[in-house]
Amino acid sequence: MIKIVTTTLLIMLTSLILSAQDLKKYRWDNRIIIVKSISLTHHKFQKQLKEFQGNEDGLAERKIVLFEIVGGKYRITDYTSDCHLSEWKTLSNPQLKLTSKSDFEVVLIGLDNGVKLMQNDLFTYEDLCRKIDSMPMRMAEIRGAE
Numbered sequence: 001m002i003k004i005v006t007t008t009l010l011i012m013l014t015s016l017i018l019s020a021q022d023l024k025k026y027r028w029d030n031r032i033i034i035v036k037s038i039s040l041t042h043h044k045f046q047k048q049l050k051e052f053q054g055n056e057d058g059l060a061e062r063k064i065v066l067f068e069i070v071g072g073k074y075r076i077t078d079y080t081s082d083c084h085l086s087e088w089k090t091l092s093n094p095q096l097k098l099t100s101k102s103d104f105e106v107v108l109i110g111l112d113n114g115v116k117l118m119q120n121d122l123f124t125y126e127d128l129c130r131k132i133d134s135m136p137m138r139m140a141e142i143r144g145a146e
Helices: 002-024 043-052 056-061 125-133 136-145
Strands: 031-037 064-070 073-078 104-109 115-119
Touching (some): 104 125, 125 136
Antiparallel strands (some): 031 104, 104 115
16 A cells, blocks of 8 residues: 555656656746636637737747646747747646636746746736836846847
């Protein structure tokens, strides 16, 4: 019995570590937006994705990688590499799934992998830019580009 419990715990910890590494591979290179929903057709989910359409250049400039999480699946759009959209994959980290308290959530993670914003309402493109552009590392990027 102890062997089964130990094996189960090791499998769970491994999946948590692997998923954390998925996010950590973007540390210092990209900001991450995670959009979570109970379904692909959820009205807030669809509106949130539309906020990003047509703004690919601004998202690339701000080094954005988008994670769409629906149920137990996710896909990634990397705006810094020609808007590469991945196939849907199985989500191995239960902590990244939508909580039962909400049917929609948006999370912004900074270059340092710290959570900068978490909310259950839409995050407009303009608000996103304002939020990111007010961050110290982004201000340094802007100054360096001048």
